[in-house]
Each structure stands twice: as C-alpha cells, then as structure tokens.
Amino acid sequence: SQQGEEDPQALSIQEGENATMNCSYKTSINNLQWYRQNSGRGLVHLILIRSNEREKHSGRLRVTLDTSKKSSSLLITASRAADTASYFCATAFTGTASKLTFGTGTRLQVTL
Amino acid sequence: DTAVSQTPKYLVTQMGNEKSIKCEQNLGHDTMYWYKQDSKKFLKIMFSYNNKELIINETVPNRFSPKSPDKAHLNLHINSLELGDSAVYFCASSQVAGRIYEQYFGPGTRLTVT
Numbered sequence: 474s475q476q477g478e479e480d481p482q483a484l485s486i487q488e489g490e491n492a493t494m495n496c497s498y499k500t501s502i503n504n505l506q507w508y509r510q511n512s513g514r515g516l517v518h519l520i521l522i523r524s525n526e527r528e529k530h531s532g533r534l535r536v537t538l539d540t541s542k543k544s545s546s547l548l549i550t551a552s553r554a555a556d557t558a559s560y561f562c563a564t565a566f567t568g569t570a571s572k573l574t575f576g577t578g579t580r581l582q583v584t585l
Numbered sequence: 586d587t588a589v590s591q592t593p594k595y596l597v598t599q600m601g602n603e604k605s606i607k608c609e610q611n612l613g614h615d616t617m618y619w620y621k622q623d624s625k626k627f628l629k630i631m632f633s634y635n636n637k638e639l640i641i642n643e644t645v646p647n648r649f650s651p652k653s654p655d656k657a658h659l660n661l662h663i664n665s666l667e668l669g670d671s672a673v674y675f676c677a678s679s680q681v682a683g684r685i686y687e688q689y690f691g692p693g694t695r696l697t698v699t
Binding site: 503504506508510513514515516517518521559561565569571572573574575577578 | 589616626627628629630633635640641675677679681686687688689690691692693
C-alpha cells in the first residue's frame with residue numbers, strides 16, 4: 474500500500490497567498506522528501522528532512538516533520554503563478570534510505 | 586548539460602511488441618532507478634541499481650528487464666507489451682554513498698500501447 478497520503482488532493486489559491494500541503498505516512502522513516510512536478514515534466518527535488526529534524530527552510534519553502542504523528546507539511550509562502558504544479562512527498566523507510574515511496578500528490582493552482 | 590536524460594520521449598507501439606528506453610546520467614551518481622507513473626499520477630518504483638548491481642526489484646512482471654552496462658546508464662527493455670503498460674516511465678539517479686538521498690529525475694518517456 475502507499476506510504477504517503479497527501480492532503481489536500483487539490484489546492485487553488487491566488488498569487489501572494491501561502492499554500493500548505495500535508496503528508497501522512499505509516500511506518501518509521503529515515504527521511505522524507507518533497508518533490509515538484511510541472512505538467513508533462515520530470516520531478517524536481519525541493520527539500521529533504523531527516524527523521525531527527527523537525528523543521529527545514531529553503532527559500533520560500535518551509536517543511537516540518539512530526540515523527541510522533543507520522544506527518545509532514547510543506548508551506549510555500551508568497552506563492553507565484555510559477556509555483557503551479559503537483560507536489561509529492563516521498564518517504565524512505567528506515568533501513569532502505571535510498572528507496573522512496575511517493576504519496577498521491579497535491580495539485581496546486583496559483584492564479585493571478 | 587542535462588543531468589538525467591532519457592530516450593525516446595514518446596513511444597507508441599502495439600500490443601505484443603517489445604521496446605527499450607534508455608537512460609543516462611552525467612552526475613556521477615552511484616544509484617539509478619526506474620519509476621512508473623500511471624494516469625492518476627501515482628509514481629511507483631520498479632527497479633534500482635547501485636554500481637551496476639540490482640538492489641531494488643519491486644513486483645514487476647518479468648516482461649520488464651532492466652540492464653545497467655555501467656553506473657551512468659540504466660536501460661529498460663519491455664517484452665510482449667500490454668495495454669496496462671501505458672504510462673510515463675521516469676529514470677532517476679542519486680548518490681547513496683555519503684547518504685545523499687535526493688533523487689534527480691529525467692524528463693520521462695510516455696509509452697502508449699494500442
């Protein structure tokens with residue numbers, strides 16, 4: 474079964490607003506990663522957070538990880554039209570850190 | 586300059602045929618992967634090679650045969666193609682030694698089986 478479930482499945486916001494996406498998983502992880510996929514393109518790595526970390530930032534991105542709740546969130550601040558894409562969380566199990574299991578994805582639409 | 590490249594970008598073929606997809610990475614990574622993304626955008630790992638050795642082999646029909654001639658290349662050959670094989674196939678690579686687990690993806694190959 475799928476490791477990561479994302480919420481919401483789709484999100485539509487206006488430019489300048491913040492977007493928050495959530496990911497839940499089921500078993501112990503080594504790390505959790507977020508990827509972006511633009512329509513018709515490959516996935517692009519955004520950020521990796523390890524199981525012993527609670528929060529990471531990268532530019533306008535902020536990722537949190539709560540291992541007690543087995544959940545993570547991705548916050549995109551001051552969104553832009555160019556942020557329109559699908560966002561996936563991917564988890565690596567403890568012991569198989571190179572094997573990623575992808576979530577269902579959140580489709581983000583940022584309108585002008 | 587392309588980090589992970591795949592050829593071809595599109596494949597249209599009939600049931601029963603066989604096709605190959607090639608992947609090359611110029612990042613010096615030690616591990617390469619094949620993923621399948623279905624029409625609902627669900628992405629699932631199929632195979633992974635580390636330094637030319639198979640390390641991940643998910644429940645994939647044996648009609649799919651990966652081959653890694655060297656650690657910069659990972660090809661995927663598919664025999665007896667079926668309608669259900671229609672999907673986008675992504676190649677990816679990462680540097681596992683040194684515990685750097687970010688994966689870099691190719692642009693994908695859209696396979697359509699008619």
